Amino acid sequence: MDAIQQHMxxxxxxxxxxxxxxxxxxxxxxxxxxxxxxxWLTHPxxxxxxxxxxxxxxxxx
Numbered sequence: 001m002d003a004i005q006q007h008m009x010x011x012x013x014x015x016x017x018x019x020x021x022x023x024x025x026x027x028x029x030x031x032x033x034x035x036x037x038x039x040w041l042t043h044p045x046x047x048x049x050x051x052x053x054x055x056x057x058x059x060x061x
Contacts, residue, residue, distance in 0.1 A: 001009075003025035010022045 007022065007025050013019075014021050
């Protein structure tokens with residue numbers, strides 16, 4: 001089931017239960033990506049030092 005089908009099912013259930021309809025899929029994608037980007041700018045990922053087996057793990061793997 002894709003996101004549109006799930007949204008249609010949730011909307012149908014909400015209507016049957018006299019509840020407000022859920023927001024459409026993808027409605028908040030832009031704001032979520034913007035918040036993630038801002039978080040990444042203020043907290044960039046750190047590089048970890050290679051372990052005792054080197055940067056790619058044990059040589060047998």
